Amino acid sequence: MNENRYVEIANLTKAYPNPFGQDIAVVKDFNLILRKGEIVSVIGHSGCGKSTVLTMLAGLNPITSGSLIVDGREVAGPGPDRAVVFQSPCLLPWMTSFENVMLGINQVYSHGTKVERKQICEYYLSIVGLADSMHKYPREMSGGMQQRVGIARAIALKPRMLLLDEPFGRLDSLTRMDLQDVILEILDRERVTTMLITHDVDEAIYMSDRVCMMTNGPEATVGQVLKIPFARPRVRSEVLDHAHYYDFRACLLSFLQKQEHRKAAHVASFSKKLLDAPVEFVEDTVKEPAKEPVGV
Amino acid sequence: MIMSPSETISTLFDSPKETLVRYVEVWTPNEDATRLTLVATQVTGPITRKKPKHKVVSVAKGAGLAGTAWQQKAVSIVHRDDVGQLDRINVRSDHDLTAVLAIPVFFQQEIRGVVVIGLGDGFGAAEIWTRDDRDELAVSASHYAGLESFEFITRYTRFPKGAGVPGRVWQSGLPYLLQKLGHSDSFIRSFGNDEAEIGAAIGLPIGHERGFPASVLLLLSSTATPIASLTELWECEQSAVVDAGMPVARLIGVTRIAGGSVSVGSGSSPEAWQSELLQKTESAGQPLLVTAEEAELPTGAKFNLSIPLFKNDVLRNVLNLMF
């Protein structure tokens, strides 16, 4: 096994039919390689295809072309080796947090004794800070607590890979920071290779070893990858105080800003194509920045 | 006419901007390709030339800067402090040059020449992108004029296959010229605040390794001190016309950086000077440095450097730097 190429995403493409029945590649030729134990964030504008990439990696969404290899094996459907946490934890409402986590453990540790499985379950619930809430039902817990259950359930599977799709998207900033630290602590200990989708550049910098910046769709792909060199384990205040924190931040923000312009230019050039007769020569120096058309 | 209004070019050399490239040499192999000989030298702007020490300067594979680029099949960079040690560089003031690059040109595995360019002060950069242990491109050697924050972020930047200009060149094996527009489809690299300086990027595939370029040379051109007064990347096609039993290359596309702006054109009737230079470069199959006395160039231009770029055994592109 090659630890340097633990997860290999090669020329990954996903096409969906548009309303006219034509296949449109939402994501095209997406290439990314993750090292074992690495945490990679994916940022990009809403709708660019981040979740599409993640759900394909999870095996929940069939790929159109390309290849996805995790630990030497081609992804061919969902499996407990890749645990997913979405924005909402999708807990079973009639089960307690303990029972919800146990559900996964029973599948993966089918060889273990009942006592062993119970211990594993308690261990993971306690490391996400739910030692006192093991027997609560989802309706008795806050969103943040429910998300902790979701995280415990994912980690307890001992996955090769953790796939997090905006896991803190619905949480207030204090809970969010709390959970970021919970996850970082677990990942520092367990070295699970992780893909984290986020809209928050500060979260991307604090949490990850690398940030993958995705271009806008259609045909979204990797635009640029930024290495975040801060040592682990990380201390939030030290990261924030780092001399280069704001350089990294500015880089990510300016990428997103450019993609915003790109989107506008795309729409503009598309309508130009419709209006203009074929031209032999295109002067590429646009006089005025294209504006986002109203209602698009 | 192949592309833009020719006024852009006719006025371009009236009051040319200072360019980042200040010095150009072309080295070509002797008949049995055992040595490279310095066949042409030109200086731009304020640098004056030293009297050459020797009448004929030639190097063996691995010797000197040009010989090193040849042997390693990679661009060599010499930085400011070491430029003075290059006794072949025939300039009076070595300190005018902040870096010297040697760019090898191959036809398949065969050396066709080495282009040496000396860079001066201003804004711009030369970067060599090579594959790292996980098949991503990272900068392995570089020179920056200005652009501190660009340089900083680049240290932490990686491009997977197909991403960014380096990733694109690597994947296609073809050169690529891109203008940075804040609102363009394409962008060079995000690095933060002071992004205004870089106007365009030229990516060149260098060498071959398992079907892909061994490395990518990226030249970053600013509006303040562009790489050259006029930069043109030509796309060629083997035409059906046969001359003396050989197909003749035909110009099918031009991407141009002139006075800081980039224009793209395609068509079938190139200008006279373009046809002449293409024909000369193709028949030489080597990098070519010609002065306005030796070839027809746009009014006011002093000299032009043509670098032929082959893919497999076909001339696919020519990069022209005109001063």
Ligand SMILES: Nc1ncnc2c1ncn2[C@@H]1O[C@H](COP(=O)(O)OP(=O)(O)OP(=O)(O)O)[C@@H](O)[C@H]1O
């Ligand atoms: N089943 C589908 N059929 C057609 N198009 C789809 C389908 N699922 C997703 N898409 C389109 O694919 C694109 C990418 O969607 P995706 O959910 O991956 O974006 P995202 O980057 O995760 O966005 P967000 O940040 O808002 O979560 C969108 O334009 C979406 O409309």
Ligand SMILES: [Mg+2]
């Ligand atoms: Mg999403």
